[in-house]
Amino acid sequence: MRAPRIVMVKLAEWQGKKVFAKYGVPLPRGDVARTPDEAEGLVRAGKVPLPCVVKAQVLAGGRGKGGAVRFASTPAEVRAAARAILGLDFKGERVKELLLEEKLPIGRELYVAMALDRSQRLPLLMASAQGGVEIESVPDSQIDRQTVDPFPGLTGYEKRRAAAALGLTAAPARSLDRILESLWRIFQEEDAELVEINPLAIVGDGLVALDAKVIIEDDAAFRHPEFAEVRDDRTELEEIAREKEIAFVQLDGNIGVIANGAGLTMATLDVLKELGGAPGVFLDLGGTDDPKKVTEAFLLMARAKPASVFLNIFGGVTRCDTVAKGLVEAMRDVPESERFPLVARIRGNNEKEGTEILRAAGVTSVPDLRESAQAAVDAARGRS
Ligand code: GDP
Numbered sequence: 001m002r003a004p005r006i007v008m009v010k011l012a013e014w015q016g017k018k019v020f021a022k023y024g025v026p027l028p029r030g031d032v033a034r035t036p037d038e039a040e041g042l043v044r045a046g047k048v049p050l051p052c053v054v055k056a057q058v059l060a061g062g063r064g065k066g067g068a069v070r071f072a073s074t075p076a077e078v079r080a081a082a083r084a085i086l087g088l089d090f091k092g093e094r095v096k097e098l099l100l101e102e103k104l105p106i107g108r109e110l111y112v113a114m115a116l117d118r119s120q121r122l123p124l125l126m127a128s129a130q131g132g133v134e135i136e137s138v139p140d141s142q143i144d145r146q147t148v149d150p151f152p153g154l155t156g157y158e159k160r161r162a163a164a165a166l167g168l169t170a171a172p173a174r175s176l177d178r179i180l181e182s183l184w185r186i187f188q189e190e191d192a193e194l195v196e197i198n199p200l201a202i203v204g205d206g207l208v209a210l211d212a213k214v215i216i217e218d219d220a221a222f223r224h225p226e227f228a229e230v231r232d233d234r235t236e237l238e239e240i241a242r243e244k245e246i247a248f249v250q251l252d253g254n255i256g257v258i259a260n261g262a263g264l265t266m267a268t269l270d271v272l273k274e275l276g277g278a279p280g281v282f283l284d285l286g287g288t289d290d291p292k293k294v295t296e297a298f299l300l301m302a303r304a305k306p307a308s309v310f311l312n313i314f315g316g317v318t319r320c321d322t323v324a325k326g327l328v329e330a331m332r333d334v335p336e337s338e339r340f341p342l343v344a345r346i347r348g349n350n351e352k353e354g355t356e357i358l359r360a361a362g363v364t365s366v367p368d369l370r371e372s373a374q375a376a377v378d379a380a381r382g383r384s
């Protein structure tokens with residue numbers, strides 16, 4: 001079982017830079033390689049000028065400090081750097097792709113980002129003269145923050161204030177102006193929830209984006225099939241669930257939870273935790289009582305190998321008896337070696353019939369929430 005994660009469409013640096021290019025953000029010249037051969041080939045063919053930077057394409061930050069960004073000035077050094085970085089396990093992610101870019105003579109490193117401020121429910125423009133390090137380590141007082149009203153969009157005033165915060169005037173300030181305009185357009189038109197440039201480097205009297213971090217709002221992912229191949233960190237079972245349109249999430253613990261509706265599902269996890277249990281998978285049946293769907297969901301649950309499963313269903317729209325029927329059918333399909341104790345609590349519409357179906361199949365069915373949750377916790381403890 002796995003740690004919880006938030007599903008978001010996070011673009012790798014090179015993908016983010018492709019978006020940047022489309023909106024006119026100045027970038028170093030570069031290209032992607034997947035093997036040391038390819039990397040060396042790029043510089044030999046002059047597609048990436050030397051000296052260059054070889055960068056691991058992983059989603060985690062802190063690559064600079066972590067040895068996942070290297071410099072090379074000959075084709076042999078490029079090959080060596082590529083070999084050293086490819087296959088690295090960087091903060092739990094295997095490096096499969098590299099971005100090679102010309103190494104620019106850079107001056108100060110700045111930070112700019114357009115993010116979503118969820119508490120104020122507005123886009124937020126952030127700017128800091130302390131770029132090049134992870135923004136979390138920059139003191140709050142060193143970060144200028146301005147909310148942006150989406151209707152007029154980013155205004156001249158806001159851009160000038162950001163320039164001042166970054167200590168830019170004249171040509172670099174004009175370069176910033178255009179970059180912020182692009183940042184704003186990307187944020188809007190690509191449905192981003194974060195567009196971050198760190199560092200935005202001073203090169204001559206202009207600015208160049210050395211890094212790109214773009215996160216697309218996952219509710220808008222359907223509008224962006226161009227990012228469809230982007231991997232996220234779903235587990236294999238979560239991936240299967242997604243294809244079947246089943247809400248299924250794997251956590252750290254060993255108790256499986258099947259409930260219906262996000263509210264009841266979350267409350268069920270809380271009760272199990274309060275009783276000393278560790279929820280390991282949860283599955284939200286939503287409004288489904290289609291026995292076929294219930295069966296599929298249940299079989300998926302079985303594959304996660306929970307120590308016990310707690311079924312907590314409230315029958316409103318959903319009928320308890322059809323859910324129960326689906327479950328009993330599914331249980332027959334679970335291979336002997338993957339069976340687990342099942343504790344059920346089903347209340348509401350057709351509760352009596354549902355309970356009878358379950359009891360007849362040998363499932364413990366307890367109407368009280370705490371009692372039934374406790375039974376699931378005890379059953380899991382007995383097995384692990
Ligand atoms: P991160 O640490 O994962 O955010 O990776 P970055 O892409 O931000 O790179 C880390 C650091 O490498 C930057 O802060 C720069 O100091 C340096 N760097 C990256 N690209 C270049 C480049 O083209 N020229 C120079 N001189 N330094 C670079």
Ligand code: MN
Pocket residue numbers: 132198199211
């Ligand atoms: Mn960076």
